[in-house]
Amino acid sequence: MSREKDFQVFSDCHQHDGITLRRAKQVDKGAIWQVHIRSIREVCKTHYSEKELRMWTEVLKPDRYEEQINKGPFYVAVENETIIAFGNLNKKSGEIEALYVGPEYLRRGVGRKILQTLENEALDSGLKRLCLTSSLNAVGFYEGAGYRPQRQKRWLLPFEMVVCVTMTKKIA
Ligand SMILES: CC(C)(COP(=O)(O)OP(=O)(O)OC[C@H]1O[C@@H](n2cnc3c(N)ncnc32)[C@H](O)[C@@H]1OP(=O)(O)O)[C@@H](O)C(=O)NCCC(=O)NCCS
Numbered sequence: 001m002s003r004e005k006d007f008q009v010f011s012d013c014h015q016h017d018g019i020t021l022r023r024a025k026q027v028d029k030g031a032i033w034q035v036h037i038r039s040i041r042e043v044c045k046t047h048y049s050e051k052e053l054r055m056w057t058e059v060l061k062p063d064r065y066e067e068q069i070n071k072g073p074f075y076v077a078v079e080n081e082t083i084i085a086f087g088n089l090n091k092k093s094g095e096i097e098a099l100y101v102g103p104e105y106l107r108r109g110v111g112r113k114i115l116q117t118l119e120n121e122a123l124d125s126g127l128k129r130l131c132l133t134s135s136l137n138a139v140g141f142y143e144g145a146g147y148r149p150q151r152q153k154r155w156l157l158p159f160e161m162v163v164c165v166t167m168t169k170k171i172a
Contacts, residue, residue, distance in 0.1 A: 019110065021117060024074040024086065029062040031083040032076065035102050036060055039085075042103035047136040048162065055157040068097065073121045077101075077110050087114040091125050096132040115145055119171055128172040133164045142167050 024032065037057045045053060068074050074088035087099035096118055101111045122130055133153060134142050143149070147167040154161040 019077055019079045019084070019105075019108075021075050021077050021113060023072065024065070024069045024076045024088075026066065026069055028076055028083055029065045029069070032065050032086050033060060033062040035083055035086060036098070036100050038103055039100040043101075043106065044135050044137050052157075052162050056162060059157060073118060075114055075117055077105075077114060079105075085110045085114060087111075087118055089118040089121055089130075091122070091127065094122065094127045094130050096130055099132075099138075111141060112145065119169075123171055129168060129170050131166065131168045134167050135162075135164055139165050139167070145169070 037060060040057050041053055044056075048056070065074070068088050068090075071090070072088070073091070075086065076083045077085040084105045085099075085101040088097050089095070090097050096115070099111060099114060099118075101114075119130065130147075132142065132147065133155070134147075134149075139149060147169040150166040150168055153164050153166050155164050
Protein backbone atom coordinates (compact mmCIF):
# COMPACT_ATOMS: atom_id res chain seq x y z
CA MET A 1 0.00 0.00 0.00
CA SER A 2 1.45 3.37 -0.95
CA ARG A 3 2.04 6.03 1.67
CA GLU A 4 -0.07 8.42 -0.42
CA LYS A 5 -3.14 6.18 -0.17
CA ASP A 6 -2.47 5.30 3.44
CA PHE A 7 -2.70 8.84 4.73
CA GLN A 8 -4.41 11.67 2.89
CA VAL A 9 -4.63 15.22 4.13
CA PHE A 10 -7.64 17.37 3.36
CA SER A 11 -5.38 19.81 1.55
CA ASP A 12 -8.18 20.88 -0.80
CA CYS A 13 -10.54 22.04 1.99
CA HIS A 14 -9.26 24.72 4.34
CA GLN A 15 -11.94 24.11 6.96
CA HIS A 16 -10.59 20.58 7.27
CA ASP A 17 -7.34 21.60 8.83
CA GLY A 18 -6.59 18.81 11.25
CA ILE A 19 -8.91 16.21 9.69
CA THR A 20 -7.15 13.43 7.82
CA LEU A 21 -8.14 10.24 6.04
CA ARG A 22 -6.29 7.00 6.61
CA ARG A 23 -6.85 3.29 6.13
CA ALA A 24 -8.72 1.63 9.00
CA LYS A 25 -6.87 -0.83 11.23
CA GLN A 26 -8.32 -3.67 13.31
CA VAL A 27 -7.70 -1.64 16.46
CA ASP A 28 -10.19 0.98 15.15
CA LYS A 29 -13.17 -1.40 15.24
CA GLY A 30 -14.62 -0.11 18.53
CA ALA A 31 -14.37 3.55 17.51
CA ILE A 32 -15.87 2.82 14.08
CA TRP A 33 -18.75 1.05 15.79
CA GLN A 34 -19.36 4.09 18.03
CA VAL A 35 -19.46 6.47 15.06
CA HIS A 36 -21.76 4.08 13.19
CA ILE A 37 -24.25 3.82 16.09
CA ARG A 38 -24.26 7.56 16.81
CA SER A 39 -24.61 8.50 13.15
CA ILE A 40 -27.61 6.19 12.71
CA ARG A 41 -29.27 7.37 15.93
CA GLU A 42 -28.72 11.09 15.42
CA VAL A 43 -28.65 11.58 11.65
CA CYS A 44 -31.06 8.95 10.35
CA LYS A 45 -33.75 9.81 12.91
CA THR A 46 -35.18 12.36 10.46
CA HIS A 47 -36.48 9.48 8.30
CA TYR A 48 -36.83 6.45 10.59
CA SER A 49 -38.82 5.66 13.72
CA GLU A 50 -37.29 5.06 17.15
CA LYS A 51 -38.09 1.37 16.81
CA GLU A 52 -36.40 1.11 13.41
CA LEU A 53 -33.29 2.90 14.68
CA ARG A 54 -33.11 0.60 17.69
CA MET A 55 -33.34 -2.55 15.56
CA TRP A 56 -30.82 -1.16 13.09
CA THR A 57 -28.21 -0.36 15.76
CA GLU A 58 -28.77 -3.52 17.80
CA VAL A 59 -27.52 -5.78 15.00
CA LEU A 60 -24.18 -3.91 14.82
CA LYS A 61 -21.14 -5.19 16.72
CA PRO A 62 -17.45 -4.13 16.50
CA ASP A 63 -16.39 -7.52 15.06
CA ARG A 64 -18.67 -6.93 12.12
CA TYR A 65 -15.98 -4.66 10.59
CA GLU A 66 -13.13 -7.16 10.85
CA GLU A 67 -13.51 -8.74 7.43
CA GLN A 68 -14.28 -5.45 5.69
CA ILE A 69 -11.15 -3.84 7.17
CA ASN A 70 -9.05 -6.82 6.08
CA LYS A 71 -10.42 -6.76 2.56
CA GLY A 72 -10.45 -2.95 2.19
CA PRO A 73 -10.48 -0.32 1.04
CA PHE A 74 -11.83 0.90 4.37
CA TYR A 75 -11.09 4.52 5.36
CA VAL A 76 -11.53 6.46 8.57
CA ALA A 77 -11.51 10.25 8.94
CA VAL A 78 -9.57 11.30 12.01
CA GLU A 79 -9.39 14.53 14.02
CA ASN A 80 -6.98 14.74 16.96
CA GLU A 81 -6.61 10.96 16.82
CA THR A 82 -10.39 10.52 17.17
CA ILE A 83 -12.30 8.69 14.45
CA ILE A 84 -15.11 10.93 13.26
CA ALA A 85 -16.32 9.15 10.09
CA PHE A 86 -15.73 6.05 8.00
CA GLY A 87 -16.56 4.41 4.70
CA ASN A 88 -15.68 1.32 2.74
CA LEU A 89 -15.87 -0.17 -0.74
CA ASN A 90 -16.32 -3.81 -1.71
CA LYS A 91 -14.18 -4.04 -4.85
CA LYS A 92 -15.55 -7.45 -5.76
CA SER A 93 -19.19 -6.35 -5.91
CA GLY A 94 -18.50 -2.71 -6.77
CA GLU A 95 -20.54 -1.59 -3.78
CA ILE A 96 -20.02 1.31 -1.42
CA GLU A 97 -20.94 -0.72 1.65
CA ALA A 98 -20.93 2.03 4.28
CA LEU A 99 -20.43 5.78 4.65
CA TYR A 100 -21.13 7.33 8.05
CA VAL A 101 -20.14 10.71 9.48
CA GLY A 102 -20.41 11.53 13.18
CA PRO A 103 -23.28 13.95 13.97
CA GLU A 104 -20.95 16.79 15.02
CA TYR A 105 -19.09 16.71 11.70
CA LEU A 106 -21.91 16.86 9.16
CA ARG A 107 -21.86 19.21 6.16
CA ARG A 108 -18.14 19.88 6.36
CA GLY A 109 -17.17 17.91 3.27
CA VAL A 110 -16.04 14.80 5.17
CA GLY A 111 -18.61 12.44 3.58
CA ARG A 112 -17.81 13.71 0.10
CA LYS A 113 -14.07 13.33 0.70
CA ILE A 114 -14.42 9.70 1.79
CA LEU A 115 -16.76 8.95 -1.13
CA GLN A 116 -14.34 10.50 -3.64
CA THR A 117 -11.47 8.50 -2.17
CA LEU A 118 -13.44 5.25 -2.49
CA GLU A 119 -14.44 6.14 -6.06
CA ASN A 120 -10.79 6.74 -6.94
CA GLU A 121 -9.93 3.32 -5.49
CA ALA A 122 -12.72 1.81 -7.61
CA LEU A 123 -11.37 3.49 -10.76
CA ASP A 124 -7.84 2.30 -9.99
CA SER A 125 -9.24 -1.24 -9.74
CA GLY A 126 -10.87 -1.00 -13.16
CA LEU A 127 -14.46 -0.79 -11.90
CA LYS A 128 -16.79 1.05 -14.27
CA ARG A 129 -19.92 1.29 -12.14
CA LEU A 130 -20.63 1.58 -8.43
CA CYS A 131 -23.76 0.68 -6.52
CA LEU A 132 -24.95 1.29 -2.98
CA THR A 133 -28.00 1.09 -0.77
CA SER A 134 -28.79 4.50 0.67
CA SER A 135 -30.81 5.26 3.74
CA LEU A 136 -33.67 7.65 2.90
CA ASN A 137 -31.94 10.61 4.59
CA ALA A 138 -28.82 10.26 2.42
CA VAL A 139 -30.41 10.03 -1.04
CA GLY A 140 -29.94 13.78 -1.72
CA PHE A 141 -26.26 13.56 -0.75
CA TYR A 142 -25.65 10.70 -3.20
CA GLU A 143 -27.67 12.37 -5.96
CA GLY A 144 -25.41 15.40 -5.57
CA ALA A 145 -22.45 13.06 -6.08
CA GLY A 146 -23.89 11.69 -9.33
CA TYR A 147 -25.69 8.55 -8.13
CA ARG A 148 -29.10 7.75 -9.59
CA PRO A 149 -31.90 6.11 -7.57
CA GLN A 150 -32.96 2.70 -8.89
CA ARG A 151 -35.61 1.27 -6.60
CA GLN A 152 -36.80 1.11 -3.03
CA LYS A 153 -35.52 -1.86 -1.09
CA ARG A 154 -36.74 -3.31 2.19
CA TRP A 155 -33.94 -4.32 4.47
CA LEU A 156 -34.94 -6.97 6.97
CA LEU A 157 -33.87 -6.45 10.55
CA PRO A 158 -35.12 -8.58 13.42
CA PHE A 159 -38.83 -7.74 13.69
CA GLU A 160 -38.62 -4.72 11.43
CA MET A 161 -38.29 -3.80 7.75
CA VAL A 162 -36.32 -0.66 6.97
CA VAL A 163 -36.86 1.06 3.63
CA CYS A 164 -33.72 2.09 1.70
CA VAL A 165 -33.02 3.10 -1.91
CA THR A 166 -30.62 1.33 -4.27
CA MET A 167 -28.49 3.74 -6.32
CA THR A 168 -25.84 3.43 -9.03
CA LYS A 169 -23.23 5.63 -10.71
CA LYS A 170 -21.21 5.10 -13.86
CA ILE A 171 -17.66 6.10 -12.96
CA ALA A 172 -15.83 5.27 -16.20
C1 LIG B 1 -24.90 11.21 4.15
C2 LIG B 1 -23.67 11.68 4.89
C3 LIG B 1 -22.57 10.62 4.76
C4 LIG B 1 -23.18 13.00 4.29
O1 LIG B 1 -21.97 13.35 4.94
P1 LIG B 1 -21.51 14.89 5.10
O2 LIG B 1 -20.09 14.87 5.53
O3 LIG B 1 -22.45 15.62 5.98
O4 LIG B 1 -21.65 15.44 3.62
P2 LIG B 1 -20.73 16.58 2.93
O5 LIG B 1 -20.51 17.69 3.89
O6 LIG B 1 -19.53 15.94 2.37
O7 LIG B 1 -21.70 17.08 1.79
C5 LIG B 1 -21.37 17.07 0.40
C6 LIG B 1 -22.53 17.74 -0.35
O8 LIG B 1 -23.73 16.99 -0.13
C7 LIG B 1 -24.72 17.83 0.50
N1 LIG B 1 -25.40 17.00 1.49
C8 LIG B 1 -24.89 16.49 2.63
N2 LIG B 1 -25.81 15.76 3.26
C9 LIG B 1 -26.93 15.83 2.52
C10 LIG B 1 -28.22 15.27 2.66
N3 LIG B 1 -28.56 14.49 3.70
N4 LIG B 1 -29.13 15.54 1.70
C11 LIG B 1 -28.83 16.31 0.65
N5 LIG B 1 -27.60 16.87 0.45
C12 LIG B 1 -26.67 16.61 1.39
C13 LIG B 1 -23.92 18.95 1.15
O9 LIG B 1 -24.71 20.11 1.32
C14 LIG B 1 -22.83 19.16 0.14
O10 LIG B 1 -23.35 19.88 -0.96
P3 LIG B 1 -22.48 20.99 -1.77
O11 LIG B 1 -21.47 20.19 -2.53
O12 LIG B 1 -23.48 21.64 -2.64
O13 LIG B 1 -21.86 21.86 -0.75
C15 LIG B 1 -24.02 11.96 6.39
O14 LIG B 1 -25.15 12.76 6.45
C16 LIG B 1 -24.27 10.71 7.22
O15 LIG B 1 -23.35 10.12 7.75
N6 LIG B 1 -25.55 10.31 7.33
C17 LIG B 1 -25.94 9.23 8.22
C18 LIG B 1 -25.53 7.90 7.70
C19 LIG B 1 -26.05 7.62 6.33
O16 LIG B 1 -27.21 7.79 6.06
N7 LIG B 1 -25.14 7.15 5.48
C20 LIG B 1 -25.46 6.77 4.14
C21 LIG B 1 -25.21 5.33 3.91
S1 LIG B 1 -26.62 4.35 4.24
